[in-house]
Amino acid sequence: MTAPLTITVNGQPRTVAASPWRRLLDVLREDLGLTGTKEGCGEGECGACTVLLDGAPVCSCLVVAGQADGRAVTTVEGLADGPLLHAVQRELVARGGAQCGICTPGIAVCAAAVVDAGACKGGDARAQVRELLAGNICRCTGYQLIVDAIVAAAADVERGQP
Amino acid sequence: MSAPSGPVGRSLPRVDGVAKVTGAARYLDDLPLAGVHHGVTVRSTIAHGTFDGLDLDPAFDWSQVVVVTADRLAWGAGLAAGGFGENYVAMIDRDQPALVPPGGRIKHVAEPLALIAAPTKALALAARAACTPRQTARPAVLTIDDALRADVVLYGDDNVFKQFLIRKGHADDDEFDLAMVAAAQIIEGTYHTGAQEQMYIEPQAMAAWKDGAVHVAGSMQCPYYVHKALKVLLGCGADDVVVAQTVTGGGFGGKEEYPSMLAAHCVMLTSAVGAPVKMVYERDEDIAATTKRHPARVRHRLGLDADGAIVAIDVDVVFDGGAYLTLSPVVLSRGVLHAAGPYRAPVVRVRGRAVATNHPPHGAFRGFGAPQTTFAYERQIDKAARALGVAPWAYRTRHALRPGDTTATGQRLEHSVGTDDILAAIAKVAGPPPARTGENAHGAPVVRGRGYAFYFHGAGFTGSGEQRLAGKASVVARPDGTVAVLASSTDMGQGAITIFAQIAADALGLPPSAIVVPDPATDVVPDSGPTVASRTAMVVGGLVERAATALKARVEAWAAGAGVAGDFTARAAAMIAAGAGLDAHGALAETVQYEPPPGIHWDDATYTGQAYPCFGWAGCLVDVEVDRDTHQVAITRCVHAVDVGKAINPVIVAGQIEGGTVQALGWAVLESVRYKDGKVTNASMTNCIVPTFGDVPDLETIIVECPYPFGPHGAKGVGEIPMDGPAAAVANALEDALGVAFDHVPILPEDIARALAGAS
Numbered sequence: 055m056t057a058p059l060t061i062t063v064n065g066q067p068r069t070v071a072a073s074p075w076r077r078l079l080d081v082l083r084e085d086l087g088l089t090g091t092k093e094g095c096g097e098g099e100c101g102a103c104t105v106l107l108d109g110a111p112v113c114s115c116l117v118v119a120g121q122a123d124g125r126a127v128t129t130v131e132g133l134a135d136g137p138l139l140h141a142v143q144r145e146l147v148a149r150g151g152a153q154c155g156i157c158t159p160g161i162a163v164c165a166a167a168v169v170d171a172g173a174c175k176g177g178d179a180r181a182q183v184r185e186l187l188a189g190n191i192c193r194c195t196g197y198q199l200i201v202d203a204i205v206a207a208a209a210d211v212e213r214g215q216p
Numbered sequence: 217m218s219a220p221s222g223p224v225g226r227s228l229p230r231v232d233g234v235a236k237v238t239g240a241a242r243y244l245d246d247l248p249l250a251g252v253h254h255g256v257t258v259r260s261t262i263a264h265g266t267f268d269g270l271d272l273d274p275a276f277d278w279s280q281v282v283v284v285t286a287d288r289l290a291w292g293a294g295l296a297a298g299g300f301g302e303n304y305v306a307m308i309d310r311d312q313p314a315l316v317p318p319g320g321r322i323k324h325v326a327e328p329l330a331l332i333a334a335p336t337k338a339l340a341l342a343a344r345a346a347c348t349p350r351q352t353a354r355p356a357v358l359t360i361d362d363a364l365r366a367d368v369v370l371y372g373d374d375n376v377f378k379q380f381l382i383r384k385g386h387a388d389d390d391e392f393d394l395a396m397v398a399a400a401q402i403i404e405g406t407y408h409t410g411a412q413e414q415m416y417i418e419p420q421a422m423a424a425w426k427d428g429a430v431h432v433a434g435s436m437q438c439p440y441y442v443h444k445a446l447k448v449l450l451g452c453g454a455d456d457v458v459v460a461q462t463v464t465g466g467g468f469g470g471k472e473e474y475p476s477m478l479a480a481h482c483v484m485l486t487s488a489v490g491a492p493v494k495m496v497y498e499r500d501e502d503i504a505a506t507t508k509r510h511p512a513r514v515r516h517r518l519g520l521d522a523d524g525a526i527v528a529i530d531v532d533v534v535f536d537g538g539a540y541l542t543l544s545p546v547v548l549s550r551g552v553l554h555a556a557g558p559y560r561a562p563v564v565r566v567r568g569r570a571v572a573t574n575h576p577p578h579g580a581f582r583g584f585g586a587p588q589t590t591f592a593y594e595r596q597i598d599k600a601a602r603a604l605g606v607a608p609w610a611y612r613t614r615h616a617l618r619p620g621d622t623t624a625t626g627q628r629l630e631h632s633v634g635t636d637d638i639l640a641a642i643a644k645v646a647g648p649p650p651a652r653t654g655e656n657a658h659g660a661p662v663v664r665g666r667g668y669a670f671y672f673h674g675a676g677f678t679g680s681g682e683q684r685l686a687g688k689a690s691v692v693a694r695p696d697g698t699v700a701v702l703a704s705s706t707d708m709g710q711g712a713i714t715i716f717a718q719i720a721a722d723a724l725g726l727p728p729s730a731i732v733v734p735d736p737a738t739d740v741v742p743d744s745g746p747t748v749a750s751r752t753a754m755v756v757g758g759l760v761e762r763a764a765t766a767l768k769a770r771v772e773a774w775a776a777g778a779g780v781a782g783d784f785t786a787r788a789a790a791m792i793a794a795g796a797g798l799d800a801h802g803a804l805a806e807t808v809q810y811e812p813p814p815g816i817h818w819d820d821a822t823y824t825g826q827a828y829p830c831f832g833w834a835g836c837l838v839d840v841e842v843d844r845d846t847h848q849v850a851i852t853r854c855v856h857a858v859d860v861g862k863a864i865n866p867v868i869v870a871g872q873i874e875g876g877t878v879q880a881l882g883w884a885v886l887e888s889v890r891y892k893d894g895k896v897t898n899a900s901m902t903n904c905i906v907p908t909f910g911d912v913p914d915l916e917t918i919i920v921e922c923p924y925p926f927g928p929h930g931a932k933g934v935g936e937i938p939m940d941g942p943a944a945a946v947a948n949a950l951e952d953a954l955g956v957a958f959d960h961v962p963i964l965p966e967d968i969a970r971a972l973a974g975a976s
Contacts, residue, residue: 188908198915
C-alpha cells in the first residue's frame, strides 16, 4: 500500500509515494536520500536516528511515515544555514565532541532542539544536558566533550551568536 | 605541556569533523551502489552439533532470491577458475569456516550456515524466515571448567588454544613454592570478569562487487587483515582483491577480526548473484554473533614479607576463547604480560590458557586481555594494603615500578616510566574522601566510598611483533600540489587521520590543511599494520614523521642544487615540474619501514625480555555512592591520569581517555552479556546496556607526558590504557563503601544485595 505523503523536510515540502507504515527513518534515507540520519539499533534505544518532528526530538525508527504526513521534519542536513553551521555543530567540531561520528547527527539534532528552546544554561547547565540528551548513546567520547560543546553552544545561542 | 611551535601538540579540530556534524560523512550503508542486493545470514540455533541441511519453505516465492550454502561453491578451484580457495576465515589459525557446510560441525549459536541475497532487505529477511536449518545437537562446552575437563573436545586434544608460562626469579615450580612459603602472608583471590560487547553504534557493514578485481568496502579497522583472509578464501593473488575502509562508526576491537567474516560472506554472495551485495547487520544479530571481550577467570596470589613488600606473585589466567581460535592467543599474551602488574616483585609465575568453548568466538576489545588481569591484580593490591593497614595509594606509591626496575618478563625499565608523575597527579587532586553516609539527590540513604587503581599498558605489538610486521607508510608530494600521507591505519573515530596530518605538517613545515590522508584502500596505501594495540600514534605516527622528514630532505637537497627558493610546497612543485625523482604517478614519494629501537630483545620461547617498546602508565580515583534501598551504584567522581608520552592533539587524547574510561565504568557496573545454553539472551540495546549521558559524572582527565624517546615527538599509546583500570577502582571503592569484597564485574545491584545479605 502506498499513499502520497506530504512532509515538510528541512523547510521544503516533499511528496513521497510510500506506505504510511514504513519507518520515517527509511523514507528519509531511501526515498529522500537524506542519509545523515543513522540507524544504530532500530528500537529507539541509541538515538542515532533522532530527527525533529514539529520541532520535538523523536527516534525516526519508531515513527511510521504516516505519522509525519502534513508535519515538519528536521534532519541533521537541515541544521546548518548553508555553509553556516548551527552553534551545536560548530561547537561539536571545535571541542572534539564528534569522534566516529555515527551518533553525532542524532546528538546534533537533539541538542539543537534543546539549545534553541533555551535550555542547558545556568549553574546546572551540564546536568540539564545529561538529562535532556540521555536518549542519545555515544560509545566513543565518554560524553564529556559533547557536554562541553552543548553548554558552549547554549551560551553562543544566548549571546545571539548563530 | 609547553606551548607548541608547530602543529604537533595543538588541539586542532579533527579534519573529518564538519562532515560528521552535518551528516555528509558517508558510512557504508549511506553509499549509493547501483543494483545492490542485500545479504542476510542464516545462523545456527544450537551451541554444538551438526548442520544436516537447509529446508526451504516451498510456499515461499524464491524467484528473486539467491541462497548460498558452502556445498554450492567450487572450493579449491580458485578465483581464476571462477571458484573459491579455502572455506576458512584465515586469521592466526584456519579452524573457522566462513560458512559451515551441510554435514559440517556447528560449534556455536549464531554460526553462519547459509547466505541469502535479494533485491531488497525486506525480501532477504522474509526469505531467511522461510529457511529452516536442520541441526543435530551434541553436548556443549559452556564454562571454563567444562573446557578444562575436556570431556567434550572442541580443539586439539585438551581444548587449550594456547598457553603461556612466565617465570621470573625461579627455575621451576619447586623453587617458586620456596619463594612463596617464605612470605609472611599471602593475599589470595579468584576474579571473574564477564564478556563485554563493543557496541560500536554503526553495526558491522560491508559490501562487495566485481569490477575486474574483487572489491570489498566497509566498516573495518584492518583492511589488510580482510585482504589476507580474502586471498585465502578466494584462492587468488594480492592484486585480485581490493579492500577499502569506509567511514567507520566505532570499532574498539570489534571490527578487528570479524569484518573478515563479513567480507567473505559478501564476496560469496556477489559471486552467486552477479551484482554488488551489501550486508549490514541488525543490532540483535551483531550482538548475538560477533566477538566480545573474553570472559576470564584469574586466580592471583600475592606473597608479602613482614614489611608488606611483595616477595612472590602467582597468577593463573584462563580466558574463554569461544568456539574458534581467532585472536585468542594474542589476547591471552597481552593478558599474561600485564598480569603481575606494575609492581616490584623478585619472583613471578604467570600461567595463562585460552580455552575453547561453544560460545561465539571472543575477540579483540580495547585493552585486549589486559583489563581482565588488571582487574585481578588491582583488587589484590588493594586487599594487600587493607590487610597491612596501609593507605591504598601509599601502598602503590611504595611498591610501584620505577626506572631501573624489571617487569615480570625481566624487562628493565629505562625510560618513559610515568609512575611518579601519575602518583603525584592523583595525589594532588584527590582531596578528602566523600562523607561516608548521607542522602542522594532523590533523598534516598546512601553509603559512599573511594577506590584507586594504578596500572600500565604496553604500547605496540608484543615482543618482536613490530619487527615481524615491518609496517610501512608513505608521504607523497603529488602533482596537484597536495601532500598525502599513505597508511593503512584506519580512523574509526580515534582521530588517526588528524594526527597523521599534524605530524606530517610539523615535519614539512606546512599547515595541517595542506596534508591529505586518503581513505585506506589496499591498492593505494602500503601495509602499515593493523589499527590495533595502541600502536597507531606511536608506531605508524613515527613512520609518517620519518617519511615526511626524508621527503623534505630530498626536496631541499634538490632545491639547493637547482637554486629554487620557497617553502616545501613551492620547491616540491618545482621538483615535480623538473621531473626529478618521480614515481610512477608523477609524484615524489618516500616510503619508510619500521625499524626497532636499539636494544630490543625478546624471547618467544621463554617469554622473557622486552615485552613492549614502552609502557603507558595510569592512575584512577573513583568515588561511589550506593543507594541503600535499591543497591544502585552511582559513580560520583572519576579522576583519570594517563601518561601518553606526548599528546599530539590534546583534545583528541582527552577524548580517547574519556571514552575508554566510560567503557571501563560501564564494564564495572552496567554491562552484562548474558548467555543461556551458549546463546546471548540479551541481544538488544534495550537490555544489553551501555552508559548513557546520565550514567557517568563529569570526568576529571589529566594528561601526563613522559616522552618515549623513539615515538613521534615522544608519543606512545593511548587507545587502550584507559580501559584497563577503572573497573578495579570501582570495585575497590565499593569495598571501601560496603566493607564487602567484590571480585567480579559487572557488579550489579543484585550482586550487591546478595553480598550484603551474605555478609550480615
